[in-house]
Structures are given as structure tokens and as C-alpha cells.
Amino acid sequence: MSVDLAATLVVAIPLLSAGVLLLLGRRSDGFGHWLGVAASAASCVLSVLLLLSLLGSPAEDRSVGVHLFSWIPAGELSVDAGFLVDPLSVTFLILITFVGTLIHVYAVAYMEHDDDRRRFFAYLNLFVAAMLILVLADSYALLFVGWEGVGLASYLLIGFWNQRTDYAVAAKKAFVMNRVGDMGLLIGMGALFATVGSVEFDEVFAAVPGLSEGWLTAIGLALLLGACGKSAQFPLQAWLGDAMAGPTPVSALIHAATMVTAGVYLIVRSGPIFEAAPTAQLVVAVVGAVTLLFGAIVGCAKDDIKKALAASTMSQIGYMMLAAGLGPIGYAFAIFHLFTHGFFKAGMFLGAGSVMHGMNDEVNMRGFGGLSRYMRVTWITFGLGWLAILGIPPFSGFWSKDKIIEAAFVGEGWQPWVLGGAALIGAGITAFYMSRLFFMTFHGEPRFNDGKNDQPGPEQHPHESPALMTVPMIVLALGSAALGGVLMVGESFFHWLEPVTGHVEHHEPVVPVPVLIAATLVLVALGVFLAWRQYWAARVPVTAPAGSVLTRAARRDLYQDVVNEAVFARPGTHLVRTMTYADTAVVDGAVNGLGAGAVGWGERLRKVQNGFVRSYGALMAVGVVLVLVAVLATRI
Amino acid sequence: MSLVNYLVLAGILFAIGSAAVLVRRNSIVAFMGVELMLNAANLTLVTFARMHGDLSGQVIAFFVMVVAAAEVVIGLAIIVSIFRTRGSASLDDASLLKS
Numbered sequence: 249m250s251v252d253l254a255a256t257l258v259v260a261i262p263l264l265s266a267g268v269l270l271l272l273g274r275r276s277d278g279f280g281h282w283l284g285v286a287a288s289a290a291s292c293v294l295s296v297l298l299l300l301s302l303l304g305s306p307a308e309d310r311s312v313g314v315h316l317f318s319w320i321p322a323g324e325l326s327v328d329a330g331f332l333v334d335p336l337s338v339t340f341l342i343l344i345t346f347v348g349t350l351i352h353v354y355a356v357a358y359m360e361h362d363d364d365r366r367r368f369f370a371y372l373n374l375f376v377a378a379m380l381i382l383v384l385a386d387s388y389a390l391l392f393v394g395w396e397g398v399g400l401a402s403y404l405l406i407g408f409w410n411q412r413t414d415y416a417v418a419a420k421k422a423f424v425m426n427r428v429g430d431m432g433l434l435i436g437m438g439a440l441f442a443t444v445g446s447v448e449f450d451e452v453f454a455a456v457p458g459l460s461e462g463w464l465t466a467i468g469l470a471l472l473l474g475a476c477g478k479s480a481q482f483p484l485q486a487w488l489g490d491a492m493a494g495p496t497p498v499s500a501l502i503h504a505a506t507m508v509t510a511g512v513y514l515i516v517r518s519g520p521i522f523e524a525a526p527t528a529q530l531v532v533a534v535v536g537a538v539t540l541l542f543g544a545i546v547g548c549a550k551d552d553i554k555k556a557l558a559a560s561t562m563s564q565i566g567y568m569m570l571a572a573g574l575g576p577i578g579y580a581f582a583i584f585h586l587f588t589h590g591f592f593k594a595g596m597f598l599g600a601g602s603v604m605h606g607m608n609d610e611v612n613m614r615g616f617g618g619l620s621r622y623m624r625v626t627w628i629t630f631g632l633g634w635l636a637i638l639g640i641p642p643f644s645g646f647w648s649k650d651k652i653i654e655a656a657f658v659g660e661g662w663q664p665w666v667l668g669g670a671a672l673i674g675a676g677i678t679a680f681y682m683s684r685l686f687f688m689t690f691h692g693e694p695r696f697n698d699g700k701n702d703q704p705g706p707e708q709h710p711h712e713s714p715a716l717m718t719v720p721m722i723v724l725a726l727g728s729a730a731l732g733g734v735l736m737v738g739e740s741f742f743h744w745l746e747p748v749t750g751h752v753e754h755h756e757p758v759v760p761v762p763v764l765i766a767a768t769l770v771l772v773a774l775g776v777f778l779a780w781r782q783y784w785a786a787r788v789p790v791t792a793p794a795g796s797v798l799t800r801a802a803r804r805d806l807y808q809d810v811v812n813e814a815v816f817a818r819p820g821t822h823l824v825r826t827m828t829y830a831d832t833a834v835v836d837g838a839v840n841g842l843g844a845g846a847v848g849w850g851e852r853l854r855k856v857q858n859g860f861v862r863s864y865g866a867l868m869a870v871g872v873v874l875v876l877v878a879v880l881a882t883r884i
Numbered sequence: 885m886s887l888v889n890y891l892v893l894a895g896i897l898f899a900i901g902s903a904a905v906l907v908r909r910n911s912i913v914a915f916m917g918v919e920l921m922l923n924a925a926n927l928t929l930v931t932f933a934r935m936h937g938d939l940s941g942q943v944i945a946f947f948v949m950v951v952a953a954a955e956v957v958i959g960l961a962i963i964v965s966i967f968r969t970r971g972s973a974s975l976d977d978a979s980l981l982k983s
Contacts, residue, residue: 859979862914866906 251301252314255331255384258294258341262287263377269370280366281359284373285352291376292345299338310335310747313386320389327447332386336748339583340383340513343590347505348376350720354598355497357716358605368408368495375401379506383513387448388437391514395433395478398507399426405502406494418490425487429477433514436470439463453520461525468521468528471514472535479511479565482539486808488562489546492554496601499554504561504597505590512565512586515572516579519749523575530663533573533656537670540566542806544677548684549802551792552611553600556685557593560637563674564589570671571652578655579749580742585648587741588732592636592644595724599630602713602721603689607696608706613685614790615705618694622710625718627690629725634686636728638679638772644732649675654764657757664758675768679775687784695790703790890931898924911963911973915956922952 265287269280276283302310314331331337352372359365378397385391407419437447443463444455456464475481480488491503502508515522515532522529543563550556568586571578604611606623620627636645653675657668697703698710712718735741742749757764782788794800801807856867897920904917926945933941967973 861975861978862906862909869902869906 251298251312251333254294254298254301255312255314255333256316258291258298258345259331259377259380259384261290261294262373262380266370266373266377269366269373274366277366281356281369284369285349285356287373288345288349288352288376291380292342292349295338295341295345298333299342302333302335302338307743307747324445325441327387327389329390330386330448331384332449333384334748335744335746336513336517336583337383339587339745341380343587344376344379344383344506347590347594347724348372348501350723351497351501351505351594351598354500354601354717354720355495357714358497358601359495362495364408368405371401371404371408372497372501375405375502375507379510382510386450387446388433388440388452389447391517392430392433392437395430395474395510398502398510399423399430399478402426402491402498402502402507405498406491408495408498409493412493415493418487418493422487422491425484426477429474429484429511432470432473432477436467436474439467439470443467449517456520456524459524464521464525465528468518468525469531471518471521472528472532475511475514475532475569476535477511478514479508479569480539480562481511481535481565481569482542483808485539485542485562486805486812488558489550489555489805492552492558496554496597496604499558500594500597500601503558505594508561508565509568509586509590512568512572512582515569516582516749519576519579522573529573529575531573533570533663533667536566536569536571536573537656537667538566539563540570540674541670541677542566544674544681545798546802546805547681548677549795549799551613551803553603553613553616553685553689554597554611556613556681557597557600560678560682560685561593563678564593564637567649567652567671567674570656570667574655574658574667576750576752577658577755578652580745581648581651581655583745583749584732584735584741585645585652587735588636588644588648588728591724591731592633592728595721595728596630596633596637598717598721598724599626599633602626602717603710605713605717606710607708610696610708613688614788614792615696616689616694617692617696617788618690619710620690623690623712625712625721629718629721630686630690632725633728634682636732637682638776639675639768640772642733644728644730647732647736650765650768653768654757654761655755657759657764658755659758668757668759672764672767672771676771676775679772680779683776683779684783687779688788691784692788695788887931887935890927894924894927894931897921897927909974909976911966911975911978914975915959915963918959919952919956922948 265283269276269283272280302312311332311334314333316329316331318326319329320327352369355368355372356365359368362368375398378394378401380394382391382394382398385394403419403423406422407416410416410419440447440452443459444452446452446455473484476484488503488508492499494503522532540563543559543561543566547556547559547563550559564585568582568589571582571585602623603616603619603626606619606626607616610616632643636643639646639649653668653671656671657664659667694701695703696708696710697705699707759767792803795803804810901917901920901922901924904920905914908914908917926948929941929945929948933939933945963973966978970977
């Protein structure tokens, strides 16, 4: 099969399936979920074929452009829709379709008792298609189509249970905050068109050397704003926690493994722009460092298992952003961490879904405890993900996160110390909050009413989930355990990405590598120990204690919502109110006043037309006299 | 006798005529008022013709008489017709064209 056809079909199949499911409606309820799974699986197979075809060609030929059609032929602006099949996009294809297919399978069982399971699968397929367009696009314009598509799918899926108002509000919040980022991407595209006259990747990157640094910095910052919105990076991160309102498979696929990493993809793909604009690049790294600490701190205080995982996702994407902001030495590490994170975080989200499945949709970790006895498979698979995100060798996370910490320490001046320090401390906090989550859920005494103890609340009978749910979890857990090490053999993953990220000589960090690894592991061990002491060895209170100032702040996302509300939402509301008032009072007032005035004068003048000839005659006589007086007066 | 007296008489006749038009409700009387005004105008025309020694004013007075005769025919016909259909010749009753 040719690359052209495969690349087209890989997008077309899930898109077609979504269309069929939505158009057939209730008629496809019986088989809809399996059609969704099949579409995703077909995409996965085609992605593997594309991977094999690229692997089969020499490294310098591993970039194939696929021209689809002439899209916007409008005078000077001429945009063609086309796909770019290269190692970076194929890496994403594999991640999206493989993890996506596993989550589709999982969702068949997870959503079994939902009347709208078919609609759910239609949206999931729509998401997969849009995400594939995003990563395959060969121009910012087509990327933007995918970008908006995944935003739409995310909105539809967060608000999937829109009969609950708070879920619908969460969906709206995610959508609106994403719009802020989208605006940045649009402005960036506009600036590119104004300066380069094209939005296609190769033309833009070829024109970069001829552009002024001011323009490049502006474009880079605009693209970063877009990336921040989609990837829940500071300061546009507030939507991700609320996005957990969606069903758990959605959180695993969209809000952990794929969509939220689109920002990292955008930064890495736009590498040539950022390399020519050091200021913008530094801002990317700083945003990443701030977000990784921000997410980690928030994660320490959340009692909702999904929100804690969401905070963790935010923090891990912060790592990727940090790496992407380090320049060419970080790109490959960012994508590597993105890839391994996609596996272990999706696995952990599915584990959280499995726990909820066994615990009547309870999400408060203070009501869990000791679940390892009831859910063996969930416990082990989640445990592997936990070890991976902690960065314990030889699990996946160790290879990817450690590389980022090393790269963050490369450089001169204050940068390596600040960025590297943030990454290092972040690793310690990650260990604490993930261990807290793991221990609170699976270890310690049960804090729910299991029929034998004296805990209040309804009686719970935790049980393992069906095979349709556990098998995807097992596969993802295997990935969490081994993928990082396997891809690191001979640094094959980095060589594979080299055509896109460029070859970089090895740089020595300011601190020797073994010291860094040792420091990371010590901090991780410390984090795990603290979590063990507080959440396994000691009794965990069932109701959350008041906590310190920091804990209370972290529970409320470090007051991000309050700040947004005060700085943007409330002035915005007032502005709109003022405008509405001005519209009704001034604009409408003028128009309506004109009409009312005409009617009023008409009413008054109508009285003169009384039909009496004598009155007309009198008026005429008066008029004639007045005219005469006027004429005589002017004569004299 | 001064010619100005004729003009004063014409002014008095015009005032009487216009007062009749504006004040009286009976259409016949109002019509007579109109005729009075026309004749006042005729008198001034003739007087001025005499003053200036120019005959054209007298000629115009003849024209006015002819037109007035024709107008009386039509006007009285209308009044008779209104009286026949509405049973009244009062001007105030014929106020049908008001809004």
C-alpha cells in the first residue's frame, strides 16, 4: 500500500465511522461500539504499516509529503491541504492509535450501562480523526483544523453527561479557555502569513533565517499561547482539573495521553522558529518549569483520584514543555517523555476508572484504602504505572524523565540551576503525590463500609473489573514497565527522531550525570517515604483535615480560578453589561426616539386636519396675512 | 370724488366677504361671501385701471366676471347635489375628508 493511501485512510476511517455512528443514530446502538473499536484498530494497523514503510527507507528519505487537494486558493494566500509523514508524526500516529484502540476496548465495558454508548464512541472516533489530522498536517492551517477538531471532541466528551449542570459547565470552561489559546495560534498564523506569505511548515522554516528576531519572538510567543491553552500550561491550566467531569476513558485518552500533548508537538514541530528566537524559547522553558511545580503542588492536596491524576498530567506536560524549551537537545527527550507518559498515565487513568467501577463511581481517595486485596490486576498495573512515573529504574519514566532533568542542567549562567532545580524538586514532589495517591487507594486500612468494619456510608463490595477492562490495563502496564528501556537500547528512539529534531552533540550538564541520577533517586525515595509514613503507616482521616495555608491553596488549584475570575471574568462581565446598557440606551434609544418623535409629531399635526372648510380657510387667511407682512417687512 | 374711496369700499367688501366665508355655516351664504370677495377684487382692478389710465385692468375684470359666472354654476350644482344626498347644506356637516 502506498504511503499516500495509508496516510489518507488512517484519518478517513475513524472520521467515516464517527459520521456513520452519528448519522445512523439509535439504529446503530447494537453494534456502534464495536464499529468504533474496529475503526480505531484499522487506523492502528495502518499506522504500523506507515511506521514499517518509513523504517524500510533510508534515514534521509523518511519524510514524505502527501498532497491531498488545493484548499484555499485565494490570490496571494494559497493553502494546500496535505499530510507530512515523517518520524515525528508517525511516532504520534502510533501513540494515538495504539493507546486509542486500547481505550476504545476498555470503554466498551466501562460504558456498558450507559444508554448513549454509541454516541460516546462516535465522539471518540471523531477525536481520533481530528488528532490524527493535527499531527499529520503539513501546514499550520490544516494543523489548526485538527486543533479545533480535538477541542470540539474534548468539549463534547467532557460534557458527555451534560444532564449534570456542573459537568456541562466544566465542558464550557475547557472550551472557552482553549479558545484563548486558539486565538494565540491564529495570531501566530496571521503573523506568519504577513511575514512569510505561507503557512506551510517547510516554506515557513526555510524563510526563518530571513526574518527579524522581533517577528520570530512574537510568532513564537503566539504559538506558545496556543500550546499553553491546549496543553493546560500556566497560565491557561485551570480547565484540566474540571475536565475530569468526562467519563474516565476520555480522561485517559484526551486529557492524559494525546490531546493535551498537542502543545508540546506544536513547539517541537515549530522548532526552527524557536531556535531563532531565544527569548521565546526561554519563555517556553520557564512556562514548563512553573507548570511542573504548579501541577505537582496541586496534586499533593487533591483528594479526588482523577483530579490528582489531572494535576500530575499537568506537571508531566510541564516537564515536556521544559524539555521543548531547551532547544534541539531537549526535543527528542520531550517527545520520548510524551510517548512513555502516554502509556503510563493512560494506564493509571484506566486503573482509576477500574477502581471507580468497583466502588460505585466513588472518586474520593479518603473513602478508599486497602483495595489491593480486592483488585489484584488493577493494583499491579497501577503499581507499574506508579513506578514508571516515579522514575524508578528500569521503568519507562526513569529513562525519559531523567533525560529531561539532565538536559535541564545543561547551559550557562542561572538557567541550568533554576530550570534544573525545578525539574529535580518536581521529581521529588511527583514521588510524594503519586505515592500518596497509590497508598491512599490501594494500601492501609479500608476506609469504606465493607460490611465488617464500622465505617459509615453505604456498603461497598469492591471487585475486579471484567477482562475487557483489565486487558488494556495490562498492555499499558507492560508499556509503562518496558517501553522506555526498549526504546533506549542503542538510543534508537533518538536516532529515529533525528531527521526532525536534528543531531545534537552531547552536552555535559553543570552537575555530573551520576550525581544527578543519585540526587533524583534520593529525592524520589524521600518523597515515597514521606507519603508512606503519612498515608500508609498512619491512619488517613476520612474527612479532609483543614490543613496548612499551602494545602488549602493547593486544594483550590492555588487560587487560579479566583485570579481568573477577578482579572478576566468579572471585568469581562461588567464590560458586557456596560455594552448592553449602551446598546439599549444610546443606540436603540436614538433609533426608537426618532420613530416615537415622528409618531408624536404626526399625532399633533393630525389635529389640524379636522375636515372643516372654514378652519382651512382661516388658516389660509392667516398664512396669506403672514406672508404679506413678511414681504412688506422686508421691503421697508 | 377721490378714487381712494373706491379702494376703501373694495376693502370693506372683501372683509365682509371673507368674514362670511369664515364665520357662516350655511354653504350658500359662504358662497355668497366668495362672490363678494371676487367683486371686491374686481372693483380694485377697475379702480386701479382708472387711476393709471390703463384698460387692461378693466379687461381682466370682465374675465373675472366670466369665470365667476362659470364657477357659480358649478359651485351651486355641487351644493345642490350635496344637499340632495346628505339632506343638509351645512359646511360643517361635510367634514368627511378629515383623518
